Amino acid sequence: xxxLFKKEExxxxxxxxxxxxxxxxxxxxxxEGCFSDTDSIRYGKITSFDDIVWDKxxxxxxxxVLLPISDTILYFTEKEMKVPDPSEKKRIIFxxxxxxxxxxxxxxIYLTNGAEDFYYKRARxxxxxxxxxxxxxxxxxxxxxxxxxxADNYDAYIKMDKESVYLEPKDEELKTLLEGTESEEASFExxxxxxxxxxxxxxxxxxxxxxxxxxxxxxxxxxxxxxxCNFVCPTCTCFTMQDVFYQDNQKAGERRRVWSSCQVDGFxxxxxxxxxRKDQGARMRFKVLHKVYDYKKRFGYHMxxxxxxCExxxxxxxxxxxxIHKLGEIKxxxxxxx
Amino acid sequence: xxxxxxxxxxxxxRISKERGLTASRVRVPGGKCNAxxxxxxxEIAETYGNGNVHLxxxxxxxxxxxxxxxxxxxNEMLQPVIEELGINQTNPNTGYPASGTRNVSACIGNRVxxxxxxxxxxxAKRIENAIFPNDxxxxxxLTGCANDCIKARMHDxxxxxxxxxxxxxxxxxxxxxxxxxxDKLSVKALSKVNDKVVRNEEKCVGCGVCVTKCPTRAFTxxxxxxxxxxxxxxxxxxxxxxxEDFLVWVDEDTIxxxxxxxxxxxxxxxxxxAPGGKEHVGYIIDRVGFTEFKKWALDGVELLxxxxxxxxxxxxxIHYR
Numbered sequence: 001x002x003x004l005f006k007k008e009e010x011x012x013x014x015x016x017x018x019x020x021x022x023x024x025x026x027x028x029x030x031x032e033g034c035f036s037d038t039d040s041i042r043y044g045k046i047t048s049f050d051d052i053v054w055d056k057x058x059x060x061x062x063x064x065v066l067l068p069i070s071d072t073i074l075y076f077t078e079k080e081m082k083v084p085d086p087s088e089k090k091r092i093i094f095x096x097x098x099x100x101x102x103x104x105x106x107x108x109i110y111l112t113n114g115a116e117d118f119y120y121k122r123a124r125x126x127x128x129x130x131x132x133x134x135x136x137x138x139x140x141x142x143x144x145x146x147x148x149x150x151a152d153n154y155d156a157y158i159k160m161d162k163e164s165v166y167l168e169p170k171d172e173e174l175k176t177l178l179e180g181t182e183s184e185e186a187s188f189e190x191x192x193x194x195x196x197x198x199x200x201x202x203x204x205x206x207x208x209x210x211x212x213x214x215x216x217x218x219x220x221x222x223x224x225x226x227x228x229c230n231f232v233c234p235t236c237t238c239f240t241m242q243d244v245f246y247q248d249n250q251k252a253g254e255r256r257r258v259w260s261s262c263q264v265d266g267f268x269x270x271x272x273x274x275x276x277r278k279d280q281g282a283r284m285r286f287k288v289l290h291k292v293y294d295y296k297k298r299f300g301y302h303m304x305x306x307x308x309x310c311e312x313x314x315x316x317x318x319x320x321x322x323x324i325h326k327l328g329e330i331k332x333x334x335x336x337x338x
Numbered sequence: 339x340x341x342x343x344x345x346x347x348x349x350x351x352r353i354s355k356e357r358g359l360t361a362s363r364v365r366v367p368g369g370k371c372n373a374x375x376x377x378x379x380x381e382i383a384e385t386y387g388n389g390n391v392h393l394x395x396x397x398x399x400x401x402x403x404x405x406x407x408x409x410x411x412x413n414e415m416l417q418p419v420i421e422e423l424g425i426n427q428t429n430p431n432t433g434y435p436a437s438g439t440r441n442v443s444a445c446i447g448n449r450v451x452x453x454x455x456x457x458x459x460x461x462a463k464r465i466e467n468a469i470f471p472n473d474x475x476x477x478x479x480l481t482g483c484a485n486d487c488i489k490a491r492m493h494d495x496x497x498x499x500x501x502x503x504x505x506x507x508x509x510x511x512x513x514x515x516x517x518x519x520x521d522k523l524s525v526k527a528l529s530k531v532n533d534k535v536v537r538n539e540e541k542c543v544g545c546g547v548c549v550t551k552c553p554t555r556a557f558t559x560x561x562x563x564x565x566x567x568x569x570x571x572x573x574x575x576x577x578x579x580x581x582e583d584f585l586v587w588v589d590e591d592t593i594x595x596x597x598x599x600x601x602x603x604x605x606x607x608x609x610x611x612a613p614g615g616k617e618h619v620g621y622i623i624d625r626v627g628f629t630e631f632k633k634w635a636l637d638g639v640e641l642l643x644x645x646x647x648x649x650x651x652x653x654x655x656i657h658y659r
Contacts, residue, residue, distance in 0.1 A: 029555070029558075030561075031558070031559055031561055032555055032558040032559070033555075034452075034549065034550055034552075034555075035448065035452050035454075035550065036448035036454055036455050036456060036482075036499075036501070036546070036559060037448055037456075037457065040555050040558070042555065060554075060555075068508065069508065069509050069510070069511060069554055069556075070507065070508050070509070070510055070511065226513075226515055226551070226553045227511075227513055227553050228553040231511070231553050231554050242512065242533040244532040244533055245532075246532075247531070247532060256533070258510075258511050258512060258533075259511045259554070260511065261511070261513065261553075264513045264514075264515075265514070266514075
């Protein structure tokens, strides 16, 4: 059972929610795409339900809301340091099923894989998650193959059409907030995708020496190492640290943690001028096998959620899906590139 | 055969080396036309021409081998082309009016090219609408970015697309793609300072490489579209030269005003005794002086605060005379 708001009532609802929460959803950033006169669809603070983009996949995932791209985690001066204040408001994030599954991966890494991460935790525990249904699959989605087309770890479900906004709260805090609002009682099934154009079967086991198979070699020549596949991925969690001293006051500075990418130069740099995986083929191998093999070995389920964003963003048209298909062929006895 | 050659030329037909034969010159503003136009060109070439069509350097079609007697019929067949291309025409079914101002040509721009900073054909059309028909000899070309594939700098007015890079440090991961891109492909205007990127505003040519290279949308394009307006480049016998920057970080409306003002300047100073009454605008400025030109060009023009005006422009090139 949920609440059905007419558009004008939904305006009041959003105002009410905005008193308590910063509300993030996929929205259009006009003219901010990679190329001239193209838009970027990514997460931003919405001021109207109409800001939410439903008809396209967001180019970047929700993860930047919980894990800022460049996050100052300490200010320091002389013998003192300070942790930045948490944001004043709680958060609501509107996201699709695949991204809710991705959130489970973020939680795994930042909350339960060793020490709890202070910054992630304080953002995460003040965040409500509202599921956006998917009426149809986008071209590169393969959520059904990855088992991420349906989710249950959400606080509310939202469905919209031109005239109304339907919200079905599961979370008590949201339920309380919706009480006494101008709305009708209603009930809708959750929209979810049951079939994608793209389908993958990830081999359970891979042959010994897969890391040296020739299939990785072509990527050495094709991949330009821009890291877009990592940055758009809702499950990539790697970061690097930067300590900087302010230019006009060398006694003060800040420590930031910033997204990093296993595809970009510098990722494996170590003291002594050592670095591993110097060619892009090795980096592609590392990434792909991490998404569908190494991670699963540790945590029991695949890291990849099948959102297909890496497929959509690669400027060199390198297909992660095609790579997975090649792994499947190897498993079936053939050698993909021979 | 009694033919007024001047009228023929003003109607976009050529006096060819072969007696009695002409060629029909079909301007395509911005170099953009649909396939329907090609069909008509084909029909004219096969009905009245010798079947050959030359693709001109200024992005037109020159339909070869047409009898001077068939010009009216060709003009009638050209009517749908003229309408399709949005050519300013005085009387319908009379073909292209005037041939002094040359076709406004353009590279493919951001319709297709990832480097293009604006829609070159649309802007070309705007200029076409503002200046045609016109007998004065002007050459204008538009190019999407600083690569200048159309060779805009060899024109009286060269319009080069620019974008003012917008940098959001909170989206920057210090991957270095923009710094490297700017160094390898452009002018090395970017550097890393405190693990963020600093843009040297004086060096930056607004090419947009940083924006296309950025994997996180830390660099984006300005909403305002900017241009570099180069002036008085030319080929020719006396002093071929590249155009020099006149206005940098200038907007579209200003460019149109400056071009229209330049027509007024030419009307005022053109040497009427020059062969055929034609004197090229660049040579007029050489005679009259840049300062006088600038006074006319900027008359009534309100520049954006960020627009840089070159107070003095000196051209080089080769002097054969």
